[in-house]
Amino acid sequence: MNIVIIGGVASGAKAAAKVKRLLPHASVKIFTDDTHVSYSSCGLPYYIQGNFNDYTSLLVRSPEEFKASGIDVFLQSKVEKIFPEQKNVLVRNFETVELVPYDKLIIATGASPVRPKIKGIDDFENIFTVRKIEDGINIREKMLKSKNAVIIGGGYIGIEMLEAFSKNNVYTHLFERSSQIMPTLDFEMSEVAKKRLNSIENKNFELHTDSMATEFIGKDGVLTGVITSDGKQYECDLAIVCAGVKPNTELAKEAGIEIGETGAIKVNKLMRTSVEDIFACGDCAEKTHIVSGKKVWIPLGSTANKEGRCAAMNVAGVYCEFEGILGSMVTRCLNTTIAMTGLTEKEAFEIGFKPVSVVVSKYDKVAYMPDTGEITLKVVADKITGLLLGAQAVGSIGADKRVNTVTSGLIGHLTVEEFSNNDLTYSPAYSPTIDPLLNAMQILCNETARSC
């Protein structure tokens, strides 16, 4: 059996390893136009920051290690076309092209950074996106010589890069065109994060919301600044563009594979596409939201990994259903942890729930303990049914703990009332007697139509 995998970062690499374990005698080939395979893209901001100094730490498995377990990796080998009728793919490696046959094909082409149409974006050196190993190497090298940087986009990559630059004493302006950093959060929670960041003493960065870069300026190909929508000009010698990503679906589209309503490749629970013997997983594939039941496209490394595993199992004939996602995420910027799961109040409303919500700010431990921090939690439920819909947390380390506790409640479709009976661990060194999460749920319970 010939198994061909297109793309090898997270889901592709995982799928290859898993399918080879299940079918030791199958031929498994990974084709990728990248120069590296099987790496932790999410770790790039921490490599850039200097949390570790050897970029090869980001590599999970080298092509040699794949080879040793019987998997062939073809780097810088771009699949240019899929021929579903003939069951083969056209691969280009520089000037060489080749037709490679498959019995089962896994598309794991991932996503690419959106490159917004900002004047001058292609005219200067030192304007980067953060996606590949080379991006990390180049940005780190440049950052160490940089004085002033700009970051375009205030999502999680933007604020992780902000931490990296801040820790390396590069003065940074971050521009986010929407009215909030971390636009996936509800506005009020984003404001909590912004306030925490802005309260840092002697901070070496500025957060600009409702602010768009309209032009990069420089001289002789060298970046010197950026002009924003309000006509102001900011000096910089380094720019990071993290204005979102889009799924890499061209190859699938051309092959006649159905694209979902979200713009990503449509798959069923078995990670099968609309075309026989072709699977898709990871950032290029559409997902189902467990709380809303709706199709969504939320590309995250943890999901990619699980989908890769599930696709591999079905390729190997071992039944596996991937139930979907909750959109759970966590990120950190300096003193602030930001985490969420499930639906925001805004999303819940748009989908047609009647959301009610509660926001509480509490200490993360009993107040008399040392190193006590503050956590602000927002919990959301449906007013009519009491169904728990989601949670967001901003604050000290431990904010993510509360959000992870909610994930299992969402998987179990618990009501707020049921969740309020939760028996969380307690010790003064770990939480207050009544954890902020339970406190929020008890209050939320009173907002729903169910008795609590």
Added chain:
Amino acid sequence: MNIVIIGGVASGAKAAAKVKRLLPHASVKIFTDDTHVSYSSCGLPYYIQGNFNDYTSLLVRSPEEFKASGIDVFLQSKVEKIFPEQKNVLVRNFETVELVPYDKLIIATGASPVRPKIKGIDDFENIFTVRKIEDGINIREKMLKSKNAVIIGGGYIGIEMLEAFSKNNVYTHLFERSSQIMPTLDFEMSEVAKKRLNSIENKNFELHTDSMATEFIGKDGVLTGVITSDGKQYECDLAIVCAGVKPNTELAKEAGIEIGETGAIKVNKLMRTSVEDIFACGDCAEKTHIVSGKKVWIPLGSTANKEGRCAAMNVAGVYCEFEGILGSMVTRCLNTTIAMTGLTEKEAFEIGFKPVSVVVSKYDKVAYMPDTGEITLKVVADKITGLLLGAQAVGSIGADKRVNTVTSGLIGHLTVEEFSNNDLTYSPAYSPTIDPLLNAMQILCNETARSC
């Protein structure tokens, strides 16, 4: 309406505050034989350790604060008898006795340390239990002058005291008569904790399991050592006895209130006892285990607080059901976090489940991140139904996070298969791509009879 509450540490204090908010015109009186009311007993080891220096930080609400909100607190006032027929209680304050009438009575008499029959236990100064504010003050004062201490009992209070003594450079021998420290854990998990503690460089303590103190020795009332079951003798000038607690039920028993099979006061979901208009909550009351449905007695501060709230609501005529507990707990000893929820494998087996389990040891973050620690997780499920039964974690900070994530799954009666679909938050700074918990669940899934 006259509401009388017996006991005022955790559940009694909570009940008083809650019932007064719900019934502002009721008379609410707390009687306690203690010298303090409304305090964090769980915080005593941290006060002793010196994490904070003012013991009044442990006091949640002073009698004056209660007074200001219309609640009368009577300290050093022991309720000697309940007369359910006449609906009053006999209170003794030193030489004064008084009959106090009630319409509703809440028994929150808590638990008392077991004082094992060790020869000499009452003959010397500086042999303490850890329960009340005075205990904390006295132990701390003595510890600061101490060179060698012994701790009798290796449960969570024992190991928290070990941390306190170790951090204060008091060389300590801990004796636990069972074959494991933290006897509520499965043996193998207890061994992981023991190994971590024993691996501390230049540690200033020794852990002795299968070891019992048989005699305290000393001179002129001054403690100088302890003799153990194997005939050895250990020098010490300070001893902590934390060999368990027992529910304070005498008062209830004498009043003809039904005692449950566990030896604690029997209550229904509304925290009502078998006698009209008498409620019980906190450490003196029996609990229902949510996973097994069995009656248990696991006295913990977080439960006491919730039960107090629920009892108060029902006293005030606001319907509240307390569903029960999971036995969730967390504690810390030096570099080691220990947490659990639900049933251990041993308990599950004894109850009649067919438990299967998986133990995994993994990094708590992606390996390339700084300050990466290790977490060992044990997850337990029923082989036949796949029902998730419990989890235990030992390791770095973050072990408790994994256990809290399981609590919601237990509340929702999830199967391992359902839990394996959980979408936990991921970022390299917070967890590996596949969290140790999901990893453990995926392996456990294969051990059950359900397809995964």
